[in-house]
Amino acid sequence: MRTLFATIDRFATRQPFVIARGTKTDVEVVRVELRQGEILGRGEGTPIYYLGDHALAALAALGQVQAEVEAGATRADLLDLLPAGAARNALDSALWDLEAKASGVRVWQRLGLPQPRPMLTAYTISLGDPATMESEARRVSGRELLKLKLGGEGDLDRVAAVRRVAPHARLIADANQSWTGLDIEALCHGLHALGVELIEQPLPAGADSDLAHLRSPVPLAADESLHDRTSLDSVVGRYRMINVKLDKAGGLTEALALIHAAGQRGLGVMVGCMLSTSLAVAPAFFAAMHAAYADLDGPLLLARDRACPLAFSGSDVHPPEPALWG
Structure with missing residues (x-):
C-alpha cells in the first residue's frame, strides 16, 4: 500500500529574476512524496503561472487523485487522471523515483540510456x-x-x-x-x-x-x-x-x-x-x-x-x- 503526501515549498531567488512578463523574487513549488513500505519516492513541480496554474490548485488536484494513486495508479494512468502541469509532473517524478528505488535500477538504466556524464x-x-x-x-x-x-x-x-x-x-x-x-x-x-x-x-x-x-x-x-x-x-x-x-x-x-x-x-x-x-x-x-x-x-x-x-x-x-x- 502506498501513501501520498504533498505540500508547498517556497524558495527565494538569488536575485530578482526578470523576464518580459515580469519579475520574480521567489517561487512556490509542489513537493510530492510517495511512500511504499520503507521506500520513499519524491518529485517536484513548479506551477506555470501564465497558464493559470498555481500551487494551491496543484495541491488540490493531487488530493483529488490521492485514492487512485495510493491504490496503485501507474505513470501511464496519470496521463488520464491529471492534466499536464505541475501536479502531474511532481507525481510522475515521484513514481519514477519510487520505481527506481524499489527495483534497485537507476532511471537512466530503465530508459536504456548510456552512463550519464556532466x-x-x-x-x-x-x-x-x-x-x-x-x-x-x-x-x-x-x-x-x-x-x-x-x-x-x-x-x-x-x-x-x-x-x-x-x-x-x-x-x-x-x-x-x-x-x-x-x-x-x-x-x-x-x-x-x-x-x-x-x-x-x-x-x-x-x-x-x-x-x-x-x-x-x-x-x-x-x-x-x-x-x-x-x-x-x-x-x-x-x-x-x-x-x-x-x-x-x-x-x-x-x-x-x-x-x-x-x-x-x-x-x-x-x-x-x-x-x-x-x-x-x-x-x-x-x-x-x-x-x-x-x-x-x-x-x-x-x-x-x-x-x-x-x-x-x-x-x-x-x-x-x-x-x-x-
Missing part, C-alpha cells in the same frame, strides 16, 4: 538594460552557454552589450513572446550577426501563424506555444525546435514521448526548466540527454537548494545522485 547547461541572464546585462555577463563570463532574456525594443543593444564582455560564449536568446509589432526578420538577422544560435518564442502563443513564412538565419524554438504532444502539430512549419519542460508536459513520461514525436516531425529539442530546485531538475537531466540544448540552471537561480543537490561545475550540471532522485 552536461553543458545554459546559464540565464535576466532581462535588463544593456549595462545591467553586460555587468551580469561579465560576472559569469567564463560560462560557455548564456541564455539572454529579451524584451522587445532595444534587444540588439542588450545582446551586443553581453557579446562585448563574453566574446567567446555561445548565446541563445529568449524573447518570451515580446516581439509583437517589431520587424522580427530584421531582429533575427541582427542577432545572427552577434552569434546568437537559437531564439525562443518571439511572438505570443496563438500568433505563431505569423512565423510561417519568416526567413530567419537563426532557428526559432517554441516554448509557450508548445506544452505536450497535443500542441505539437501546431508548431510544425513555424518553428525548427521546441523547448520541452517537464512542468508543461506534465512529467518525464510525457516529456520523453513528446521528444520522440518531435524527432519524427524533424524538430530539434531543447530541454528547459522553470525556477525550481534540484529535485525538479533531476528528471529533466535524463530528458536532456536526448536534446541539442539543456537549460537546467533553475537551482543556480535560487538562494538555497534541496539537500543532496545537483552538482554544478564550470558550465556543466552533473547527473543526480541516488540520494536526490532516480
Whole structure:
C-alpha cells in the first residue's frame, strides 16, 4: 500500500529574476512524496503561472487523485487522471523515483540510456538594460552557454552589450513572446550577426501563424506555444525546435514521448526548466540527454537548494545522485 503526501515549498531567488512578463523574487513549488513500505519516492513541480496554474490548485488536484494513486495508479494512468502541469509532473517524478528505488535500477538504466556524464547547461541572464546585462555577463563570463532574456525594443543593444564582455560564449536568446509589432526578420538577422544560435518564442502563443513564412538565419524554438504532444502539430512549419519542460508536459513520461514525436516531425529539442530546485531538475537531466540544448540552471537561480543537490561545475550540471532522485 502506498501513501501520498504533498505540500508547498517556497524558495527565494538569488536575485530578482526578470523576464518580459515580469519579475520574480521567489517561487512556490509542489513537493510530492510517495511512500511504499520503507521506500520513499519524491518529485517536484513548479506551477506555470501564465497558464493559470498555481500551487494551491496543484495541491488540490493531487488530493483529488490521492485514492487512485495510493491504490496503485501507474505513470501511464496519470496521463488520464491529471492534466499536464505541475501536479502531474511532481507525481510522475515521484513514481519514477519510487520505481527506481524499489527495483534497485537507476532511471537512466530503465530508459536504456548510456552512463550519464556532466552536461553543458545554459546559464540565464535576466532581462535588463544593456549595462545591467553586460555587468551580469561579465560576472559569469567564463560560462560557455548564456541564455539572454529579451524584451522587445532595444534587444540588439542588450545582446551586443553581453557579446562585448563574453566574446567567446555561445548565446541563445529568449524573447518570451515580446516581439509583437517589431520587424522580427530584421531582429533575427541582427542577432545572427552577434552569434546568437537559437531564439525562443518571439511572438505570443496563438500568433505563431505569423512565423510561417519568416526567413530567419537563426532557428526559432517554441516554448509557450508548445506544452505536450497535443500542441505539437501546431508548431510544425513555424518553428525548427521546441523547448520541452517537464512542468508543461506534465512529467518525464510525457516529456520523453513528446521528444520522440518531435524527432519524427524533424524538430530539434531543447530541454528547459522553470525556477525550481534540484529535485525538479533531476528528471529533466535524463530528458536532456536526448536534446541539442539543456537549460537546467533553475537551482543556480535560487538562494538555497534541496539537500543532496545537483552538482554544478564550470558550465556543466552533473547527473543526480541516488540520494536526490532516480
